[in-house]
Amino acid sequence: LTNIDEFLFSGCSSLKDITIPNNVKNISDYAFQSCENLNTIVIGNNVDTIGNCAFALCKNLKNVKISNSVKSIGTAAFRDCDNLDSITISKNVSNIGEYAFGYYSLYNEENDNFDNIKYNNYKIYGYKNTAAETYAKENGFEFISLGEQILTGDANQDGTVNIKDVTYLQMHIAGNKNTDGSPLIDETNKQLFDSIDMNNDGKLTVNDVTALQTYLAQNN
Known part of the structure; x- marks a missing residue:
């Protein structure tokens, strides 16, 4: 199973807490719409798209954890989630559709349509200069910065991602140190760690070196 299909769990009242497994890559449109008893969602580490x-219309949804693998969040993806008063958005999300967060729909008799209304005091947590900040500003929501964006794969933190980062990551994994004896990469820096944990498995290994090489090949 790599895709959760449209309407697959729509209206399922028995769902309360769900974790999307790591083998799933796409959550399709309306997949969990109107699961009114759903309280907590953890998005798996390989999900690329939320439809x-x-x-x-998950009225009781309170907790959402969006993994670093997610790149696109669709229109109205979390609209009408009355108990969701904030969201944390990964730096890797590059596309956020209209009314994805912080809105509910209200029927307008005059034009026989639904208006999108903002929730009061909704908060967007994310990194500066990312889609999260853009969405918050364009929609008038409070943006709470988690820090400056570190580019995916920028192991040596020079602001560019290239073969030098592959070498630097290899050296760190091999145990090389800075002149003061500290590790080349500060793994306690969560933002930095997440940016080079290319396979999202919570550790830095040769697998991340391979994944970084693949990432460079696909993005250059």
């Missing part, structure tokens, strides 16, 4: 209205 339109995927979790809309």
Whole structure:
């Protein structure tokens, strides 16, 4: 199973806490819409896309953890989630659709349509200069910065991602140190660690070196 299909769990009242498994890559449109008893969602480490209205109308949803692998969040993905008063968005998310967070729909009799209304005091947590900050500013939500963005794969933190980062990561894994005896990469820096933990397995290994090489090949 690599895809959770449209409407697959829509309206399922028995779902309360769910973890999307790591083998899933896409959560399709309306997949969990109207699961009114859903309280907590943990998005798996390989999910790339959250579809339109995927979790809309989940009225009791309070906790959402979006993994670093997610790149796109669809239109109204979390609209009408009345108990979700904030969201933390990964730096890797590059696309956020309209009304994805912080909105509910209200029927307008005059035009026989639904208006999108903002929740009061909704908060967006994320990194500076990312889609999260752009979405917050464009929609008038409070943006709470988690720090400056570190580029994915920028192991040596020079602001660019290239073969030098592959070498630097290899040297760190081999145990090389800075002149003061400290590790080349400060693994306690969560943002830095997440940016070079290329396979999202919570540790830095040769597998991340291979994944970084693949990432460079695909993005250059």
